[in-house]
Amino acid sequence: MASDRVLHERVKKILYSLTGITLAENKDIMIANRLHKLKRDTKYTGDIDHLLDAIEEGSFTMEFINSFTTNKTHFFREEFHFTDLRDRVLPQFANSGRDVKMYCSASSTGEEPYSMAMTVLETQDLLNSRINASIIATDIDTNVLQYAANGVYRYAKSSKEFPNWIKPPKFFKRRVNKTLTTEEILIKVKPELQKMVTFQVNNLNDSSYPFQKDYFDVIFCRNVLIYFSSEDQNKILKRLFSHLKIGGTLYLGHSENPHDLVNYVDRIGQNIFIKKKEYN
Ligand SMILES: C[S@@+](CC[C@H](N)C(=O)[O-])C[C@H]1O[C@@H](n2cnc3c(N)ncnc32)[C@H](O)[C@@H]1O
Numbered sequence: 001m002a003s004d005r006v007l008h009e010r011v012k013k014i015l016y017s018l019t020g021i022t023l024a025e026n027k028d029i030m031i032a033n034r035l036h037k038l039k040r041d042t043k044y045t046g047d048i049d050h051l052l053d054a055i056e057e058g059s060f061t062m063e064f065i066n067s068f069t070t071n072k073t074h075f076f077r078e079e080f081h082f083t084d085l086r087d088r089v090l091p092q093f094a095n096s097g098r099d100v101k102m103y104c105s106a107s108s109t110g111e112e113p114y115s116m117a118m119t120v121l122e123t124q125d126l127l128n129s130r131i132n133a134s135i136i137a138t139d140i141d142t143n144v145l146q147y148a149a150n151g152v153y154r155y156a157k158s159s160k161e162f163p164n165w166i167k168p169p170k171f172f173k174r175r176v177n178k179t180l181t182t183e184e185i186l187i188k189v190k191p192e193l194q195k196m197v198t199f200q201v202n203n204l205n206d207s208s209y210p211f212q213k214d215y216f217d218v219i220f221c222r223n224v225l226i227y228f229s230s231e232d233q234n235k236i237l238k239r240l241f242s243h244l245k246i247g248g249t250l251y252l253g254h255s256e257n258p259h260d261l262v263n264y265v266d267r268i269g270q271n272i273f274i275k276k277k278e279y280n
Contacts, residue, residue: 002049004028010052011035015068018061019140020205020236021227038067062142069141070227073108075115075161078222081251082119082163084272089218089249090120094129103216105204105240106224107137110148110197114189116220117196118171136211138202149199151189158183204236214245222253222271234259244275 002010008031012023023031035048041063044051055064076082093100100120104113113135120133139145152175155161155168162168172187202209204224219240225233237259244250252258252271265273 004032007035007048007052011068014052014055014064018065019068019203020232021068022229022232034067038063041067066141066143069139069144071108071141071144073111073223075111076163076166077112077115078254078271079163080270081220081222081272082115084249084251084269085116085119085218086123086126086165090123090131090133091127093131093133093217094123094127099132099134100217101215102133102135102218103211103220103240103243104135104137105202105219105221107139107145107148107199108141109144109153110137110151110189110199111153112220112222113137113148113197113199114151114171114193116218117193118166120196121171121192122166133196135197137197137199139199140201140203142201145199145201151194153187153189154184155187156184204240205232207239209239209243211243213242215243217245217248218251219244219248220251222251222256224253225256226253230259237261238279241275241279246275246277248275249273250275 008028011031015021015023038060039048039051042051042060044054044060051060054060090100102116104116107113116135117133120131124131137148153172155172168187171190171193173190175186175188177186205228221237221240225236228236233256238261241250241261241264250258250265250273252273254271256271258265258273261273261279264275264277264279266276267273
């Protein structure tokens with residue numbers, strides 16, 4: 001059996017080739033834990049080297065990817081992006097007859113695209129006018145996409161996850177579940193939100209994406225670029241950018257930056273960028 005060092009280098013190589021994710025040097029404990037999960041999920045009884053052989057030959061690809069993604073997220077993460085959407089972007093589409101097309105490019109378990117959808121419905125009510133919106137939400141991890149499409153979440157009554165301008169009972173139905181404590185309940189997103197969001201698989205590291213050029217008015221790409229090398233972040237951003245309309249808005253995560261796009265955007269807020277011209 002290969003030493004841990006050799007094994008971990010092999011895992012990193014496979015992960016990079018399948019997802020573009022670059023794991024840092026100090027991730028030995030994480031890799032060991034994720035390999036353990038992978039063996040459990042695949043029910044593989046042989047040794048780990050043989051499991052990696054099988055993955056390199058094309059088996060268990062999905063299980064491997066799903067084991068190695070980090071899916072941390074929550075509703076209204078970096079709330080100021082949603083208030084910008086509410087106060088600046090969406091009013092432009094109210095009663096305009098134009099659809100606002102939004103893309104959530106690493107949607108994880110769905111809290112981010114559903115927060116976008118809640119923001120649309122809330123803005124409609126605030127302005128007392130109709131906004132036609134559609135949200136495409138993608139991720140590379142098929143488990144989180146399934147979870148997101150199901151739309152059921154744990155909710156602690158004391159939670160501060162939702163901002164004060166969002167009232168959860170307006171957007172979620174309460175689910176009875178006897179196994180949870182009285183402090184925690186299950187909530188399910190209402191159909192009005194669910195029908196606004198389409199979930200599908202997309203690997204941001206693929207050389208092209210299944211969307212038309214200049215299609216989206218809004219792109220959220222938050223807290224995912226951090227998993228890629230600087231060079232790959234730049235490539236992903238340029239690909240995403242080609243699908244954003246001129247005048248459209250790009251939202252990045254708190255520790256991400258627009259790299260080579262810096263001269264092609266106007267920065268109008270904390271990691272909020274408006275596309276001013278095509279990148280070429
Ligand atoms: C930390 S979560 C961020 C979720 C959300 N955007 C947020 O800000 O809360 C990162 C997500 O990126 C996804 N991801 C990682 N590599 C990806 C890739 N190559 N293509 C698409 N999604 C990827 C992971 O599966 C994970 O769900």
